[in-house]
Structure formats: structure tokens, C-alpha cells
Amino acid sequence: MTSTLTVNDFARHFGIPEHDMPAACRELILGRDFRYRVMTGAERDAVILRVLKTLKADLEVSGPGRQPRWEAGWGENLKEFIASNYDPSMLVPKFVRRKEIIRLDGEFVLPESETFETDYVCVLRAWIFSRFFRGVGALYEFGVGSGHNLVEAAKYLPAAKLVGLDWAQVSKQILDELRLHCGINVEGHVFDLNKPDPSLQFEPGAGVLTIGTLEQIGGNFGPFIDFLLERKPKVCVHVETLYEVYDQDNLVDWLAAAYLEKRNYLRGFLARMRELEAERRIRIIDLRRTFGSFYHDGYTYLVWEPL
Numbered sequence: 369m370t371s372t373l374t375v376n377d378f379a380r381h382f383g384i385p386e387h388d389m390p391a392a393c394r395e396l397i398l399g400r401d402f403r404y405r406v407m408t409g410a411e412r413d414a415v416i417l418r419v420l421k422t423l424k425a426d427l428e429v430s431g432p433g434r435q436p437r438w439e440a441g442w443g444e445n446l447k448e449f450i451a452s453n454y455d456p457s458m459l460v461p462k463f464v465r466r467k468e469i470i471r472l473d474g475e476f477v478l479p480e481s482e483t484f485e486t487d488y489v490c491v492l493r494a495w496i497f498s499r500f501f502r503g504v505g506a507l508y509e510f511g512v513g514s515g516h517n518l519v520e521a522a523k524y525l526p527a528a529k530l531v532g533l534d535w536a537q538v539s540k541q542i543l544d545e546l547r548l549h550c551g552i553n554v555e556g557h558v559f560d561l562n563k564p565d566p567s568l569q570f571e572p573g574a575g576v577l578t579i580g581t582l583e584q585i586g587g588n589f590g591p592f593i594d595f596l597l598e599r600k601p602k603v604c605v606h607v608e609t610l611y612e613v614y615d616q617d618n619l620v621d622w623l624a625a626a627y628l629e630k631r632n633y634l635r636g637f638l639a640r641m642r643e644l645e646a647e648r649r650i651r652i653i654d655l656r657r658t659f660g661s662f663y664h665d666g667y668t669y670l671v672w673e674p675l
């Protein structure tokens with residue numbers, strides 16, 4: 369049976385009544401194809417077997433050794449971006465698989481459209497920019513990659529200075545090209561989350577964003593949290609896989625948690641943020657699970673502010 373995500377479903381994912389859905393999100397939801405089919409029976413078994421086989425295989429783990437991979441990956445996007453005469457659609461990351469099974473509402477589902485994941489991310493970004501970053505003086509995206517999130521941010525936050533940071537040098541090059549050729553008010557810096565640059569200061573009223581970035585630093589999130597606490601941005605949003613939200617007694621969740629363990633993805637971050645909240649050093653504003661790609665829920669978001 370085919371279902372489709374409605375405005376009401378997105379409102380449920382974002383924890384708001386349907387009538388509070390911003391018009392920009394509503395338009396995106398109604399304009400894209402969000403049909404899908406839940407995997408059941410033998411199809412579901414095949415999905416689970418595929419995950420279990422992956423968990424048994426040798427997988428690359430996150431950590432400093434992966435920097436050259438990112439450099440090369442974003443380098444490909446840069447080449448295509450230039451060859452297309454600076455078409456920002458060439459900046460969509462290649463790790464977003466088209467026509468792949470995803471995780472939705474506790475199930476494995478097969479989307480009808482090849483661009484379901486990217487389309488959901490467009491709605492999610494529109495939501496985050498309009499709900500949490502409205503009025504920020506500057507937006508800092510850490511682990512900015514190809515810069516495609518900042519291209520979108522420019523539409524929703526026209527007055528904000530946009531700053532992209534990544535340990536890949538090529539990310540800075542892409543942002544330089546975006547400024548020169550696409551008229552986007554963006555600047556780039558090389559920045560290693562493992563050793564945050566103490567000379568980097570924030571503009572007043574700063575917003576901080578990470579999307580799929582903290583997963584890459586495994587358990588070494590301490591230096592970055594300290595860096596943020598010292599700079600006191602107005603608001604921080606992390607769209608990340610969060611180990612602590614997975615229910616170890618639920619099969620679909622357990623598989624995701626096992627995948628995070630296998631790849632040395634982010635673990636302990638949410639627990640640390642909760643500790644900081646208990647110490648009254650931060651306030652957690654929101655935590656929502658939305659959906660995930662095949663192996664884990666990379667689009668859970670946590671919103672917090674330093675106190």
C-alpha cells in the first residue's frame with residue numbers, strides 16, 4: 369500500500385500543530401513527491417539481512433584518517449560546479465543515495481521518488497531556518513562540505529552573514545566561488561573540530577548549524593562544545609544521528625545504534641548536553657526525530673542555547 373507524507377505528518381515530526389507549519393515548508397511539501405511504501409514480510413527481512421551483513425563487514429570508521437576522502441569528494445562537486453557554469457544544484461552531496469530504502473516512523477520504507485531524501489531535507493532546512501534562525505546576525509555552519517545548506521540559508525536569511533567551516537580546504541574554495549559567481553554573502557574558513565581555532569570569534573547574535581558533521585568526530589566532541597560555550601552563540605542546531613535516542617529494545621533502532629558503534633559515529637553527545645542542562649549551563653530547546661537514511665536516523669535534530 370502506498371502512503372504519502374502530508375503537511376500533518378511533517379508537523380508531527382517537527383512537534384507543532386499543522387496550522388503552525390511555515391508557508392515555505394507547506395509549499396515544498398505539497399510540491400514534492402513524498403509517496404512511499406512500508407517494507408513488510410520478506411522485503412523487510414531482506415532489508416534487515418542487508419544491514420546485518422553490513423555490520424559484519426569491514427567498514428571505514430570516522431576519525432582524522434578520513435579527511436582526504438572528504439577533500440576528494442567535495443573536489444568532485446567543485447569540478448562539476450565550475451563545469452556547469454556555477455549551478456548550485458551541482459553541490460548536492462554524492463553520499464545522498466537516490467532510490468534507496470530509508471527509515472521513517474520506525475519502519476523501513478521505499479520511497480516512490482528518487483529524490484525523497486533530498487526533498488525531505490529541503491523541508492527540514494526551510495523549517496530550521498525559519499523557526500530557529502530567524503533574526504540571527506550570522507550563521508556558522510561547521511562541517512559545511514559543499515556549502516549547499518548555506519545556499520538554501522541565503523534564501524531564508526537574506527540579511528545574515530553566512531560562514532562555512534570545514535577541515536577540507538576545498539570547501540573554502542567552493543564558498544569563494546559561490547560568493548564570486550552566485551552573489552551569495554558567504555565566506556569560508558578551514559577549521560578542524562578536533563582542534564577548534566581559538567582565534568575564530570562569532571558575530572553578535574550568531575546561529576550555529578551542523579548537519580551530519582558531528583557523527584564524524586565519534587566521541588571527541590568535548591573541544592567543540594567548550595568552544596561553543598565560550599563563544600555563547602544565540603542558538604545552536606545539530607541535525608545529527610544521536611546514539612542516545614535509539615531504543616535498544618526496538619529492532620530498527622538497535623540496528624542503527626549498532627551501525628553507529630561499528631563506524632565510530634557520534635556517541636555520548638546528547639548525554640553530555642543533558643548534563644550541561646542539569647548544570648544550568650545550557651537550555652535544550654527542542655529534540656526531534658524526523659527520518660533517516662538506510663542505516664541510521666541522521667536527521668534527528670537538537671536545538672539548544674548557552675545560558
Ligand SMILES: C[S@@+](CC[C@H](N)C(=O)[O-])C[C@H]1O[C@@H](n2cnc3c(N)ncnc32)[C@H](O)[C@@H]1O
Nearest residue numbers: 438511512513534535560561562579580581584
Ligand atoms: C556528512 S558531511 C556533511 C556535510 C554538510 N554538512 C551537508 O549537510 O552536506 C560531513 C562533513 O564534516 C566534515 N568534517 C568531518 N570531520 C571534521 C573535522 N574534524 N573538522 C571539520 N570538519 C569535519 C567533512 O569534511 C564533511 O564536509
